[in-house]
Amino acid sequence: MPPYTITYFAVRGRCGTMRIMLSDLGQEWKENLMNFDDWTKGDLKQKCVFGQLPKFQDGDLVLFQSNAILRHLGINMVRFPLISW
Numbered sequence: 045m046p047p048y049t050i051t052y053f054a055v056r057g058r059c060g061t062m063r064i065m066l067s068d069l070g071q072e073w074k075e076n077l078m079n080f081d082d083w084t085k086g087d088l089k090q091k092c093v094f095g096q097l098p099k100f101q102d103g104d105l106v107l108f109q110s111n112a113i114l115r116h117l118g119i120n121m122v123r124f125p126l127i128s129w
């Protein structure tokens with residue numbers, strides 16, 4: 045069972061880069077695809093920080109915001125150094 049789960053809509057959108065990154069790194073992940081009808085019911089939306097997707101789970105760690113997710117993958121999997129701006 046892969047530790048990663050992406051919850052998003054069935055489009056590339058804001059998850060295209062993270063899917064490519066995971067794939068390039070030889071990782072497997074689970075996709076939890078939301079359809080518009082389920083999303084508009086609002087159950088998941090209410091639980092999402094800022095009320096939006098993507099949601100990314102790495103084990104018990106839950107992240108929102110695509111750039112934060114990419115940063116997490118970069119730091120933890122590619123070992124990009126932390127850069128002070």
Ligand SMILES: N[C@@H](CCC(=O)N[C@@H](CS)C(=O)NCC(=O)O)C(=O)O
Nearest residue numbers: 057058095096097098108109110111
């Ligand atoms: N700044 C956020 C933007 C997220 C975002 O715009 N999500 C859209 C889909 S791309 C969404 O959840 N739309 C549904 C809604 O707002 O109800 C990120 O980069 O993750």
